[in-house]
Amino acid sequence: MPDSILVKGLTRYYNGFLALDNLSLRVKWNEDVALLGPNGAGKTTALKILCGLIRPSKGTAYLAGINVMEERERAISQVGAILETPEFYPFLTPNETLRYLGRLRGMSERELDDRIMEVLKLIRLEDWVNVKIEKFSRGMKQRLALAQALLHDPPILILDEPSLGLDPRGMVEIRNILKEARKKKTVFFASHLLTEVEQICKKVAIIDRGKLRAYDDIARLKKKYRSFERAYLKLTEGSI
Amino acid sequence: MSEFEKLKVVTKYELLKQIRRKRFYGALALTVLAVVLTIGLYKGLNLPEKMQQNIPVTMRISDSADLFAVFVTSMGSLAVFSAVFFAGDTIASEFERKTGYILFPNPVNRITIVVGKYLACFIATATIILVAYMISAGALLVFYGQIPGGIVGSLGLALMLSCTVISLAFIFSSVLKGGMGATIATLLTYMVIFSVISMSLSYAGYDPWFMPDRAGDAMAATYGVSFGDVSGGMMGGGQMMAGMLRASQNPTLSFFVLLGYAIALLGVSIWVTKRREMI
Numbered sequence: 001m002p003d004s005i006l007v008k009g010l011t012r013y014y015n016g017f018l019a020l021d022n023l024s025l026r027v028k029w030n031e032d033v034a035l036l037g038p039n040g041a042g043k044t045t046a047l048k049i050l051c052g053l054i055r056p057s058k059g060t061a062y063l064a065g066i067n068v069m070e071e072r073e074r075a076i077s078q079v080g081a082i083l084e085t086p087e088f089y090p091f092l093t094p095n096e097t098l099r100y101l102g103r104l105r106g107m108s109e110r111e112l113d114d115r116i117m118e119v120l121k122l123i124r125l126e127d128w129v130n131v132k133i134e135k136f137s138r139g140m141k142q143r144l145a146l147a148q149a150l151l152h153d154p155p156i157l158i159l160d161e162p163s164l165g166l167d168p169r170g171m172v173e174i175r176n177i178l179k180e181a182r183k184k185k186t187v188f189f190a191s192h193l194l195t196e197v198e199q200i201c202k203k204v205a206i207i208d209r210g211k212l213r214a215y216d217d218i219a220r221l222k223k224k225y226r227s228f229e230r231a232y233l234k235l236t237e238g239s240i
Numbered sequence: 241m242s243e244f245e246k247l248k249v250v251t252k253y254e255l256l257k258q259i260r261r262k263r264f265y266g267a268l269a270l271t272v273l274a275v276v277l278t279i280g281l282y283k284g285l286n287l288p289e290k291m292q293q294n295i296p297v298t299m300r301i302s303d304s305a306d307l308f309a310v311f312v313t314s315m316g317s318l319a320v321f322s323a324v325f326f327a328g329d330t331i332a333s334e335f336e337r338k339t340g341y342i343l344f345p346n347p348v349n350r351i352t353i354v355v356g357k358y359l360a361c362f363i364a365t366a367t368i369i370l371v372a373y374m375i376s377a378g379a380l381l382v383f384y385g386q387i388p389g390g391i392v393g394s395l396g397l398a399l400m401l402s403c404t405v406i407s408l409a410f411i412f413s414s415v416l417k418g419g420m421g422a423t424i425a426t427l428l429t430y431m432v433i434f435s436v437i438s439m440s441l442s443y444a445g446y447d448p449w450f451m452p453d454r455a456g457d458a459m460a461a462t463y464g465v466s467f468g469d470v471s472g473g474m475m476g477g478g479q480m481m482a483g484m485l486r487a488s489q490n491p492t493l494s495f496f497v498l499l500g501y502a503i504a505l506l507g508v509s510i511w512v513t514k515r516r517e518m519i
Contacts, residue, residue, distance in 0.1 A: 051344075053341070073347040103241075104246055104348045132260075
């Protein structure tokens with residue numbers, strides 16, 4: 001069985017600036033891995049390459065054994081993603097937005113009737129199902145972003161700062177949803193919040209200035225550096 | 241799910257986005273106003289007679305359904321503005337407003353997304369144009385008791401012109417960062433750059449039949465009455481402007497010229513959008 005996510009020597013330059021430097025890692029099925037690093041470390045760049053939004057300067061990425069660069073659509077069908085701070089079409093409602101995305105992911109109208117309410121209940125937006133998104137707060141949009149990522153029940157979740165913009169209650173709720181999701185899915189998410197990473201994941205990939213500094217169990221890193229925080233600070237030394 | 245099914249889905253929801261925007265209803269209201277004003281001014285100012293007062297009586301063209309239709313259905317600018325309104329920010333906004341982070345990570349080809357957006361823009365623009373033509377057709381029935389057959393050709397050319405302008409707008413929308421920039425660039429290109437080229441060619445004695453703006457003007461040539469013949473009296477000597485070549489447009493040729501531009505420009509915008517990264 002192929003790995004859930006396989007990244008081989010990913011390198012990406014932005015106009016001569018090295019954003020990602022030969023990143024390689026492997027995520028097994030139903031593993032939950034956090035991509036941790038300071039601002040500008042290359043986390044979002046890595047996730048964007050995995051979702052086929054940008055191309056690497058070098059290297060390859062596979063999702064469920066499918067090469068993202070060569071078979072983007074087929075690879076991406078395995079994934080539910082939140083990238084950057086997602087924005088939605090302001091004139092559409094959550095129902096219409098999720099129906100649009102669900103149909104593109106091959107779901108039938110009948111399937112969507114039930115599933116849309118299910119995911120909206122999960123993220124507690126069921127009362128807003130037919131309200132135009134232009135009226136939504138930042139946190140509500142973030143919840144909706146998670147709903148669309150979970151909509152087609154994908155085996156892999158790729159999430160970039162999933163709790164960004166949420167209030168403390170929202171953060172707890174999202175973390176609980178992700179804890180539940182990781183029982184059946186691969187959760188690969190980027191964050192710079194140590195507490196969040198510790199709560200959701202067992203394994204962490206720490207990157208800094210585009211380079212992979214460590215890829216290990218959090219428990220092992222804690223043991224080696226005496227605390228997770230010390231491990232992070234030590235491995236990202238020199239960063240702003 | 242086939243790409244064709246996905247194309248239908250993209251078109252449906254992109255169209256829903258278009259008709260939920262205030263600009264759709266604004267464009268519709270302005271269209272109704274423009275057509276009603278044109279009809280009112282044509283009749284109220286007795287334009288056929290006033291425009292031909294410098295032409296010898298024997299050479300004048302009398303008011304008819306065809307002449308009226310030339311005035312009320314020759315709305316190239318309406319087709320252009322409507323197309324630019326809907327198409328200018330269609331692709332650029334996915335990058336500018338970051339909605340592409342939701343749309344692009346889906347198992348759908350970028351070609352399908354661009355073509356779906358194109359069809360949605362075309363349907364929205366065609367709705368505006370059809371409303372204008374329906375009002376004009378109603379006025380023709382009221383005042384002349386008939387609708388000239390040339391209206392079909394005129395409508396066809398108006399729709400094809402809108403396709404060309406949408407394709408042009410898609411190129412700018414796929415290249416530029418902002419929707420507003422793409423809208424302005426499209427209008428400037430069509431209304432200034434193309435016009436300058438067409439006019440220069442005319443002054444040099446060449447018929448610019450291959451220019452999109454010139455081909456678009458052919459929507460007034462489907463009735464067998466030339467606007468130039470009527471307005472010539474105002475210019476003097478039957479010239480459009482001193483020294484300019486006056487060539488009559490061939491509606492069929494113009495249609496295919498516009499079709500060629502529409503396909504070629506859309507092809508370029510698809511190529512660019514496919515390569516554009518969501519940085």
